[in-house]
């Protein structure tokens with residue numbers, strides 16, 4: 001890896017970075033690949049990385065219509081936890097959390113992983129019962145969830161308002177100490193660089209416009225930069241999955257919604273952990289820059305635009321101010337939205353399809369970031385071997401006809 005002196009950094013800064021070595025190549029698409037991944041978000045790049053590293057598939061490409069990390073990967077609030085209810089979910093999210101723990105070292109990239117703890121609040125007796133049950137279910141699966149009473153919540157997060165008379169009284173919370181946050185663009189760039197070194201072509205500004213199928217078998221794709229032959233197409237296109245699946249006549253029980261987040265002006269360290277509340281549809285953590293990073297549940301309407309309505313975030317902000325009265329004095333700095341694809345059981349789809357050679361990884365709703373390494377790892381295995389992967393198998397699309405749903409609306413924690 002190149003090193004730069006202080007003077008050369010200054011020179012580059014004033015001359016437009018023309019002498020810097022790019023962290024990955026900008027290749028033109030080849031006429032043919034052994035596999036093509038649609039979508040250069042965290043999941044797509046992780047899939048490419050594990051395909052190359054663990055399955056020796058190096059003649060592959062990631063095709064991204066914009067720039068890598070420009071979708072939900074670059075728009076999400078990076079909360080990571082594995083405290084899901086069902087065994088199948090615990091397995092995949094905990095697999096991911098274990099991979100996160102060593103990912104910075106593995107990629108030789110500082111992903112700013114911070115295990116500062118994630119609290120999920122209970123505001124009434126019903127919620128407390130459900131969260132306590134999830135705590136026990138997590139512990140049976142070896143996941144480090146604990147139950148805190150209101151006083152312990154306040155000790156763990158001093159600015160929180162736990163007064164009994166408040167509109168959203170805090171009765172207690174689950175705490176996963178290994179949960180936390182990391183840095184989204186670092187993860188994207190780390191995976192991209194590591195995949196590129198192994199020969200993966202990362203092709204940006206290239207939109208997939210069609211998928212070619214002959215006699216039920218994938219033969220290639222059409223893109224805004226020409227046609228590519230390939231026997232395997234793996235779609236990891238978050239909010240646009242229905243559009244991609246429609247190209248080969250696969251129908252999915254997926255709806256796309258806007259999901260919004262925003263940050264305050266930067267302030268001194270204030271919130272030492274991540275706080276989430278299902279009931280108020282809001283959550284908060286503090287970035288290393290000092291900004292309070294906050295978000296809402298999905299906007300209720302379907303949309304492919306990366307923006308939502310003011311009413312959704314106004315509602316969440318009002319609730320957050322009840323929980324943290326001092327927030328009322330902060331100014332908002334910026335706000336944005338992404339498009340998330342949601343499934344009826346609030347769990348993802350990782351699956352082969354009726355079209356041989358066409359695979360889908362989607363439907364992570366509001367909560368796929370935390371799964372990125374585990375999802376990429378399991379999906380790469382499925383794509384490479386064309387056989388069910390043990391961790392991914394419960395998330396096959398067949399569950400919507402068999403009825404074996406993986407119901408996670410409670411653990412999803414951010415309403416969708």
Ligand code: FAD
Nearest residue numbers: 039041042043065071072073076077079208338368369370
């Ligand atoms: P993306 O990064 O969206 O990647 C998909 C890519 O596909 C995009 O770059 C897109 O441009 C590309 N694409 C689409 N169509 C085409 C095409 N035709 N041709 C080529 N490329 C195409 N999850 C958590 O776990 N924790 C959180 O704190 C959290 N916070 C969130 C906050 C917000 C505001 C949002 C929007 C999401 C949040 N999520 C969170 C959810 C998480 O971001 C997503 O589930 C996850 O990033 C999806 O992964 P991905 O790599 O598939 O998505």
Ligand code: PYC
Nearest residue numbers: 077079366367412414
């Ligand atoms: O799934 O933990 C989550 C989450 C936090 C913010 C958005 N999604």
